[in-house]
Amino acid sequence: MKKTLSKNNFHSVGNSVIRNDVIEKVTGTAKYIDDYKFGDMLYGATVRATVPHGNIKSFNSALALKIDGVIAVYTYKDVPGKNEVPFILNDYPLLASDKVLFHGQAIALVVAKTPEIAKFAAKKVEVTYQELPAINDVHQSLKKDAVKIFGNDNIFKRYDIIRGDAENVFEKAAVVVEGKYTTNYQVHAYLETQGMVADPQPDGSIVIYGSMQCPFYIHDAIVHILNVPQNKVRIVQTTTGGAFGGKEDVPSIVAAHAALAAYLSKKPVKIIYSREEDFQAMSKRHPSYIEMKYAADKKGKITAAQVRYILDGGAFSTLSPVVLWRGAVHAAGPYNIPNVKIEAICAATNKVPCGAFRGFGQPQTTFANESLIDELAVKLNISPLELRRINMMKVGSRTATGQKITRSCGLEKVIKQVVQKSDWNKIYLSPEKRTGTIRTGIGIAASFYGVGLGAGGKYLDRAGSYVQVQKDGTVIIAIGNTELGQGVFTVISQIAAEMLGCPYNFVRVLKTDTTRVPDSGPTVASRSTLMSGNAVRNAAGIIRLRIDKMVLEMLNVKSGAVKSNGKNYFLSSDPKKKVRYQDVVKKCYGKRINLTSNGWYAGEDVTFSQETGQGNAYYTYSYSATAAIVKVNTETCEVSVEKLVSGHDIGKALNPQLCEGQIEGGVIQSLGYALTENLIIKNGIMLNPSFAGYLIPTSSDIPEIIPVIVEEPYHDGPFGAKGLGEPPMITPATAIANAIYNATGWRTDKLPVTPEVLLDIKKHLWKKI
Amino acid sequence: MEKNIKFILNGKEVEVTVHPVKTLLKVLREDLGHTEVKAGCEQGECGSCTVIIDGKIVNSCIFPVGQAEGSSIITIAGLCKEGELHPIQKIFIEEGAVQCGFCTPGIILAVKVLLDRTLSPGDEEIREAVSGNLCRCTGYSKIFSAIKKAAVYMRTKK
Ligand code: FES
Numbered sequence: 056m057k058k059t060l061s062k063n064n065f066h067s068v069g070n071s072v073i074r075n076d077v078i079e080k081v082t083g084t085a086k087y088i089d090d091y092k093f094g095d096m097l098y099g100a101t102v103r104a105t106v107p108h109g110n111i112k113s114f115n116s117a118l119a120l121k122i123d124g125v126i127a128v129y130t131y132k133d134v135p136g137k138n139e140v141p142f143i144l145n146d147y148p149l150l151a152s153d154k155v156l157f158h159g160q161a162i163a164l165v166v167a168k169t170p171e172i173a174k175f176a177a178k179k180v181e182v183t184y185q186e187l188p189a190i191n192d193v194h195q196s197l198k199k200d201a202v203k204i205f206g207n208d209n210i211f212k213r214y215d216i217i218r219g220d221a222e223n224v225f226e227k228a229a230v231v232v233e234g235k236y237t238t239n240y241q242v243h244a245y246l247e248t249q250g251m252v253a254d255p256q257p258d259g260s261i262v263i264y265g266s267m268q269c270p271f272y273i274h275d276a277i278v279h280i281l282n283v284p285q286n287k288v289r290i291v292q293t294t295t296g297g298a299f300g301g302k303e304d305v306p307s308i309v310a311a312h313a314a315l316a317a318y319l320s321k322k323p324v325k326i327i328y329s330r331e332e333d334f335q336a337m338s339k340r341h342p343s344y345i346e347m348k349y350a351a352d353k354k355g356k357i358t359a360a361q362v363r364y365i366l367d368g369g370a371f372s373t374l375s376p377v378v379l380w381r382g383a384v385h386a387a388g389p390y391n392i393p394n395v396k397i398e399a400i401c402a403a404t405n406k407v408p409c410g411a412f413r414g415f416g417q418p419q420t421t422f423a424n425e426s427l428i429d430e431l432a433v434k435l436n437i438s439p440l441e442l443r444r445i446n447m448m449k450v451g452s453r454t455a456t457g458q459k460i461t462r463s464c465g466l467e468k469v470i471k472q473v474v475q476k477s478d479w480n481k482i483y484l485s486p487e488k489r490t491g492t493i494r495t496g497i498g499i500a501a502s503f504y505g506v507g508l509g510a511g512g513k514y515l516d517r518a519g520s521y522v523q524v525q526k527d528g529t530v531i532i533a534i535g536n537t538e539l540g541q542g543v544f545t546v547i548s549q550i551a552a553e554m555l556g557c558p559y560n561f562v563r564v565l566k567t568d569t570t571r572v573p574d575s576g577p578t579v580a581s582r583s584t585l586m587s588g589n590a591v592r593n594a595a596g597i598i599r600l601r602i603d604k605m606v607l608e609m610l611n612v613k614s615g616a617v618k619s620n621g622k623n624y625f626l627s628s629d630p631k632k633k634v635r636y637q638d639v640v641k642k643c644y645g646k647r648i649n650l651t652s653n654g655w656y657a658g659e660d661v662t663f664s665q666e667t668g669q670g671n672a673y674y675t676y677s678y679s680a681t682a683a684i685v686k687v688n689t690e691t692c693e694v695s696v697e698k699l700v701s702g703h704d705i706g707k708a709l710n711p712q713l714c715e716g717q718i719e720g721g722v723i724q725s726l727g728y729a730l731t732e733n734l735i736i737k738n739g740i741m742l743n744p745s746f747a748g749y750l751i752p753t754s755s756d757i758p759e760i761i762p763v764i765v766e767e768p769y770h771d772g773p774f775g776a777k778g779l780g781e782p783p784m785i786t787p788a789t790a791i792a793n794a795i796y797n798a799t800g801w802r803t804d805k806l807p808v809t810p811e812v813l814l815d816i817k818k819h820l821w822k823k824i
Numbered sequence: 825m826e827k828n829i830k831f832i833l834n835g836k837e838v839e840v841t842v843h844p845v846k847t848l849l850k851v852l853r854e855d856l857g858h859t860e861v862k863a864g865c866e867q868g869e870c871g872s873c874t875v876i877i878d879g880k881i882v883n884s885c886i887f888p889v890g891q892a893e894g895s896s897i898i899t900i901a902g903l904c905k906e907g908e909l910h911p912i913q914k915i916f917i918e919e920g921a922v923q924c925g926f927c928t929p930g931i932i933l934a935v936k937v938l939l940d941r942t943l944s945p946g947d948e949e950i951r952e953a954v955s956g957n958l959c960r961c962t963g964y965s966k967i968f969s970a971i972k973k974a975a976v977y978m979r980t981k982k
């Protein structure tokens with residue numbers, strides 16, 4: 056076992072134990088969905104819209120049906136239940152009926168004996184359209200005279216958060232800064248594309264296997280489209296090759312397509328997306344447009360923030376309302392600001408629907424507020440660090456929604472450590488003092504992150520578990536959250552081992568299956584450790600009480616505290632009095648003691664009200680800051696990132712090595728977001744749907760990464776843990792943008808900041824001079 | 825036209841009757857059941873489908889099986905010897921270089937080719953060796969440290 060972070064009185068949690076799904080992954084025996092074969096299996100392919108907006112004039116599948124090996128072509132007319140994918144607003148049809156709203160929208164399904172035949176036949180299905188004017192960007196969408204593609208104003212959702220009287224403060228403020236910022240799409244680019252198999256059963260029920268984050272969302276979707284009772288649908292996750300939010304909502308579509316085809320053909324049906332199809336039809340990070348203002352007094356105390364935050368939702372709303380909400384709640388930044396006005400709008404366009412992506416609206420708002428904070432520092436002539444120090448959240452601060460931070464706030468410690476480990480004081484120099492063709496710069500960005508779904512999804516913020524100690528002392532666990540590569544099954548095993556008092560490697564977590572535990576909500580929002588962790592702690596705790604009783608009996612004492620070192624139980628007061636874990640288990644079985652239990656956890660209550668935009672939005676927050684060191688070539692405008700120091704207050708690192716892995720992976724996704732990942736959609740058509748055209752970071756782009764973990768325990772988290780999955784994706788991009796400014800004096804208002812963008816800024820500055 | 829094609833796969837001779845332009849990836853996965861070779865893009869851009877052919881790394885998704893005639897192919901399944909993990913596999917585990925695992929078979933094979941060539945690779949060589957293999961989960965950091973550690977381990981073991 057490797058290093059632990061804080062001093063540990065635990066035998067299991069806090070250790071960097073080896074992840075429990077790794078042998079099959081390094082040997083290649085792990086089975087991802089495309090590795091499964093079922094007897095008699097058919098293959099599905101999707102017929103997709105070839106125009107961004109249009110009425111379907113005709114649909115003809117005769118040619119496709121004639122192809123040898125084609126079994127059927129299904130359309131919306133074949134859907135036995137409702138032809139809609141149930142997300143939040145139910146505006147997304149499973150298969151288009153009379154019109155299409157984006158290039159790539161699903162219209163029909165071809166089922167055939169091989170995937171090649173299915174794909175070939177899908178191209179032979181003839182669809183003609185009456186093309187309609189398409190909305191290409193969100194500004195166009197919000198114009199009064201715009202074509203309407205959603206409701207009567209194209210607005211999927213809007214939120215207003217108002218605290219104090221920002222407008223009034225701006226009028227009288229000593230210093231005001233403002234900026235307009237845009238960010239582009241980001242593609243999840245998980246290495247395993249979307250895929251599902253639906254397997255119909257003789258009793259009329261159906262089992263879905265596949266690559267997914269949220270089996271319970273899929274469960275709801277299948278019930279909805281097939282119109283079958285809930286107990287006839289079972290969803291099983293297969294080993295999943297990356298997700299990052301991209302397998303949160305849209306797998307419901309893939310699964311529902313496979314389920315429909317299987318239900319109608321009465322055969323197992325597999326659907327695996329090609330990379331191009333995955334690019335074109337699956338969700339993306341929302342492009343954003345943000346106008347922001349800060350007011351401050353002369354000493355640098357921020358007195359007001361005003362934000363207009365607009366997301367381009369694409370053709371259907373999917374999870375846009377909640378992405379918008381998370382971004383809005385955090386939009387003023389991790390600062391204690393008494394007057395805040397935030398207006399957040401997500402509107403429809405005729406492009407691929409945007410949805411969940413690690414960070415969930417926060418990378419966009421962070422780019423705006425953390426760029427603007429740096430501008431404010433320039434205007435006040437104080438260092439960007441000092442300005443953050445003056446205003447940052449501490450215990451006692453209030454958020455934009457008026458929530459008082461009463462506990463577990465490690466932002467100050469995080470910033471301090473990040474500054475130290477990045478050698479900030481040695482490297483920082485104001486941009487005017489930097490010279491030469493290649494210039495170094497250092498920048499920082501900070502953020503806070505509400506853990507879990509908070510008020511945005513409070514009825515979903517609960518989780519179940521099932522824990523069973525077997526006769527030989529090994530343990531089987533079922534939870535409702537999924538393993539995506541982040542390592543949650545390992546952390547869950549560590550928690551169970553700690554609670555039960557058994558060795559970590561005795562514990563096995565079963566593949567997530569909706570028939571084993573009740574709906575435990577989605578595997579998103581950095582909530583799994585907290586939610587499922589607590590549910591397992593609860594179940595294992597119940598079993599442990601029974602075990603402790605037996606231990607006392609076996610040791611012949613009436614009472615006393617029982618402890619464990621993972622092998623033996625012993626009396627706290629007299630450690631020499633001990634019994635072996637497995638002997639106790641055996642004894643319990645002999646005495647017919649039940650060593651199984653269900654567990655349950657529901658998050659603390661939150662009070663945020665949509666009407667007022669005020670109240671407690673989340674029960675706890677993680678805090679993060681990243682410092683970036685870059686080198687900018689002022690001739691070619693190329694940026695090379697040299698070092699990223701990313702610090703995170705996560706309550707407690709239950710497995711430090713896995714935490715580092717989350718940080719390193721997240722910051723590199725954010726580096727791609729900052730510099731190279733540039734999806735282009737022109738007139739509704741995606742121009743670069745491939746890894747050749749859309750550049751995610753490769754091994755050649757990787758700077759030195761220093762992950763920093765701070766532990767400010769959350770009293771209700773398992774062993775104090777909060778959450779970590781999303782925060783590493785939030786600050787690095789902006790830290791890089793701020794570092795570029797520090798190197799060159801060039802302030803980007805766009806992400807990604809490609810060499811072309813920088814050249815543009817450079818030219819612009821010269822013109823001004 | 826289908827043809828008989830023979831090659832050595834993980835040390836064993838195999839023969840398939842397929843169209844010679846069928847990709848090696850499809851032949852391995854579909855005709856031979858070697859699903860440890862992964863399909864991430866099927867356009868030669870991600871490295872998930874990496875195999876070793878006669879000592880070189882190849883993206884099997886753009887490699888026509890006809891060209892494999894007579895060659896020796898290694899997939900990740902050919903790395904364990906009698907159930908014992910290869911040192912690279914062991915060290916990838918220890919270092920936490922694996923998350924979702926989808927890129928892992930390809931990356932480990934690319935590393936094997938590197939370490940077969942040199943046991944003291946420089947930083948640039950290490951980056952170069954896996955530059956054709958995308959990983960979206962790990963940020964590559966722990967992959968680099970695993971490679972360095974594996975090199976040292978194998979050097980001292982020799
Ligand atoms: S699948 Fe072969 S390179 Fe991506």
Ligand code: FES
Nearest residue numbers: 924927959960961
């Ligand atoms: S571990 Fe997931 S892509 Fe590398």
